[in-house]
């Protein structure tokens with residue numbers, strides 16, 4: 001708005017022309033640089049046949065939010081091939097650390113081959129349930145829950161791992177073509193559970209694949 005009024009003052013552009021200009025620039029296109037490893041991981045993901053990759057808009061939001069937690073302890077449940085991992089790392093500062101869990105060694109290997117040189121990252125091959133049960137006393141400033149655990153299973157345990165002011169992020173909350181029967185009900189139930197919690201401030205974004213960002217009060 002400020003830019004528009006300044007330009008209007010300067011160039012005396014009619015407001016309908018300015019509104020056309022803001023529509024042109026205010027788009028979903030990501031103009032900032034993608035993480036270095038992204039193209040390679042994306043190509044390896046395509047070749048691997050992995051079908052659950054995070055959407056690039058979600059990844060961009062993950063990076064933006066990661067930058068809000070300097071010196072942060074980050075947790076990702078569901079590494080996949082490391083697409084979202086690469087974006088989270090790209091938003092983190094040098095003093096931050098990210099632990100990322102997945103139970104599928106084939107896909108984790110792709111993440112590992114492109115990201116293991118980043119000393120801030122710890123990739124762990126484990127069952128999400130077992131891992132959460134044995135780490136539930138740990139605290140994190142940022143949790144991206146992108147598998148069953150921390151989303152549809154062990155939700156309370158994972159939310160209790162958030163620090164005050166910590167971010168909890170889930171995607172794929174809008175109906176997805178690969179949802180199995182009965183998944184709609186699970187998603188509706190999760191939204192209700194999150195909204196009913198008095199220790200979270202949250203916003204549902206009907207954008208990308210449907211994202212909920214919550215902050216622990």
Ligand SMILES: C[S@@+](CC[C@H](N)C(=O)[O-])C[C@H]1O[C@@H](n2cnc3c(N)ncnc32)[C@H](O)[C@@H]1O
Pocket residue numbers: 052053054077078079080081082083084085101102103104107126127128129146147148
């Ligand atoms: C939606 S995908 C993750 C996508 C990834 N974040 C990305 O950016 O592409 C969900 C992941 O959960 C993993 N997964 C499924 N069951 C699991 C379990 N019991 N424990 C740990 N990971 C599991 C799958 O292997 C899969 O990689």
